[in-house]
Amino acid sequence: MKAAVYWGPKRLEVQDIPDPQCGPDEVIVRVEACSVCGTDIRIYNHGQNNVRPPQVIGHEIAGTIAECGSNVRGYSRGQRVTVATPVGCGQCRYCRREMPNLCKDFKALGYHFPGGYAQYMPIPAAAVQQGSILLLPDSVTFEQAALVEPLSCVINGQEYVRIEKADSVAIFGAGAIGCMHAVLARAQGAGQIFLIGVSRERLDLARRFPIDAYWSILDGDPVARVLEATEGYGADVAICCCSDPEANRQALQVAAKRGRVSFFAGLPKSRPTIEFDCNRLHYAEISLFGAFASNLRQYREALAAIASGRVNPSPFITDRFPLEGLEQAIRQSETRKGLKMLSLPQL
Numbered sequence: 001m002k003a004a005v006y007w008g009p010k011r012l013e014v015q016d017i018p019d020p021q022c023g024p025d026e027v028i029v030r031v032e033a034c035s036v037c038g039t040d041i042r043i044y045n046h047g048q049n050n051v052r053p054p055q056v057i058g059h060e061i062a063g064t065i066a067e068c069g070s071n072v073r074g075y076s077r078g079q080r081v082t083v084a085t086p087v088g089c090g091q092c093r094y095c096r097r098e099m100p101n102l103c104k105d106f107k108a109l110g111y112h113f114p115g116g117y118a119q120y121m122p123i124p125a126a127a128v129q130q131g132s133i134l135l136l137p138d139s140v141t142f143e144q145a146a147l148v149e150p151l152s153c154v155i156n157g158q159e160y161v162r163i164e165k166a167d168s169v170a171i172f173g174a175g176a177i178g179c180m181h182a183v184l185a186r187a188q189g190a191g192q193i194f195l196i197g198v199s200r201e202r203l204d205l206a207r208r209f210p211i212d213a214y215w216s217i218l219d220g221d222p223v224a225r226v227l228e229a230t231e232g233y234g235a236d237v238a239i240c241c242c243s244d245p246e247a248n249r250q251a252l253q254v255a256a257k258r259g260r261v262s263f264f265a266g267l268p269k270s271r272p273t274i275e276f277d278c279n280r281l282h283y284a285e286i287s288l289f290g291a292f293a294s295n296l297r298q299y300r301e302a303l304a305a306i307a308s309g310r311v312n313p314s315p316f317i318t319d320r321f322p323l324e325g326l327e328q329a330i331r332q333s334e335t336r337k338g339l340k341m342l343s344l345p346q347l
């Protein structure tokens, strides 16, 4: 089969590799679409401890079951599916609660296990067993299903910040994830939504979504703008979807009294700390949350939200590439041209 093999930072080669073999407890998926994630870009540029080359990366997957192992029950060849990324040990307290994303021995498809930038990918026994394979309703296309993973992560982040009707929401980071947060916040009944980014070009792309303000930090202090737009109260919810320590600090600064702040994105490993005024948290009763990946229930909710039309992922998809174009897609994402890029390995 054809695969884009990751050989280390800045080395991605499209080559023929042996088809994956299906063990008795495994499933093989023919990949129809795999969407490019911010972490793929990070792996491509800098490498990642969880990815040992040579490896096929890519974890936002949709496809068709091509083969089921002899012990596998409940699935059959030809079924259209998406697959959850985290693979847990199945034993620890988090795995027992369907939260493999918090497993003490966390592993993931497209990191420790081969991913979706290939024509076929093996689904390991542990993933099959924990219920990672989700069947797609007919109404959901492969392209839409490839965005179940990012949407499930956004759902995870927003569960913590509990957006209520008419809440104002400030989102830092105008990429696909920031926009997805905006769309979900709108579906939750949010009031004013402010999208704060750097690239004006990217903010223009975000105009396809129902957002109230698009602000580039190049045009002025975003904290002052949020305060001004909220009569000095600040935002009820602030979500940080960019790996910038300054944005994390600003998210805390724009939070209203009783505001909820999500540090949705990680910071670079080399600079993971920020300084902030703890007294603001104390006196203004601000809550601060983290979020990492998503659990299996949230995957099911994301798929249901797409199937019901509550969230339409199609406007997020701006570009499609065959495997040969993956490197270009990654570079294009980096330069902030486009939102979600889809690799279509069968092209």
Ligand SMILES: [Zn+2]
Residues within 6 Å of the ligand: 037, 038, 039, 059, 060, 149, 150
């Ligand atoms: Zn992702």
Ligand SMILES: [Zn+2]
Residues within 6 Å of the ligand: 088, 089, 090, 091, 092, 093, 094, 095, 096, 100, 102, 103, 104, 105
């Ligand atoms: Zn576990």
